[in-house]
Amino acid sequence: MPSTAIDSQIHGCMFSTDEMREILSDKAWVQKWLDTEAALAAAQAELGVIPKEKTDIINQYAKAELIDIPSIGEYYKSSITIVPLLKAFKAILPENAGEFVHWGATSQDIVDTGIVLLERDAYEVILRDMKLCQEYCLDLAKKYRNTIMSGRTHVVHALPITFGYKAAIWADELG
Missing domain, CATH: 1.10.275.10 (Fumarase/aspartase (N-terminal domain))
Incomplete structure (x- = not known):
């Protein structure tokens, strides 16, 4: 269960x-x-x-x-x-x-080392997937570099930006 x-x-x-x-x-x-x-x-x-x-x-x-x-x-x-x-x-x-x-x-030596080894394996998957997400965001940035959208700041429209710019920011954050 x-x-x-x-x-x-x-x-x-x-x-x-x-x-x-x-x-x-x-x-x-x-x-x-x-x-x-x-x-x-x-x-x-x-x-x-x-x-x-x-x-x-x-x-x-x-x-x-x-x-x-x-x-x-x-x-x-x-x-x-x-x-x-x-x-x-x-x-x-x-x-x-x-x-x-x-x-x-000590038992804690073994437990902690085992956890770090698990984290290393998990990190490899996370890093791989983050790089893949970054590639997708870069593709979106290129594809939509001229697509206008509302800029936003706390639910209030700001100056217009492009969706490509927004996707480029996501790619930068994922990097």
Whole structure:
């Protein structure tokens, strides 16, 4: 059952896109947290803090599709921050590799880094779409450069301008 307009099957298309919902999905959150844990383990193995063979296992299993994502929600009922993810991740790691996950990091380090990685992916989509909107506005500016319209200031007509000029302002703002 949807709890926000974004999740709504009726209204969701007005507030987000399928692409953005996928970027910010539970699976994507889990993957970014696993990516962070895997990168941490790799750096620690490089420094000799944890065994390289355990890092290889951690990296091999750091895939959201291997994790029981609903169990993370269940663990959250009695836990905090990244602990639910760690329980679900450690449950699938063989050869006691789970003992070497999350060494030296705070839960907030993992949560925050995962969020930044999600934001980076979302930003790429937003930037792409903003550039596309800017191109459309520039096309409108060229097409309607001589089309007269009322200039406006607080609902009162101002001196006439062209629609092309107005579209050029939009393009500038999008830039």
